[in-house]
Amino acid sequence: MAHGGQAIAPGDALYPWYVACLWGCTGAFFIFFWSRAGETLGMRAWGLRVVATDDDDTPLSLGRASWRFLAMVAGLGLGGLGIWWGLWDSRGAMLHDRLAGTRVMRFDRHRRPRRRSG
DSSP states (O other), rough: TTTTTTTTTTTTTHHHHHHHHHHHHHHHHHHHHHHHHHHHHHHHHHHHEEEEBBBSSOOOOOOHHHHHHHHHHHHHHHSHHHHHHHHOTTOOOOOOHHTTTEEEEEEESSSOOOOOOO
């Protein structure tokens, strides 16, 4: 709408704002779902949940979910170093999980996941 229905191309004055908006929406999506239920819809389909390394039952705090997202973006920006890290890690954890103090665990996806009370 801001560009009259035309695509915003690199070099356009609105392009940095467009990219920032895309990253902001992506971050808001992951941070919201990781801190609400510990999982996105895709993670639920695969039976995966993100938890703090010191607690298996509660979703991540907003701060920890934000830190995990920022570390994930930084690892991707370094040529995928954050993902490749998992191949050599003793626990198989990605770099962003190590930095944020989180881990990805499997759960029985047919069992209803616990909800946070209050």
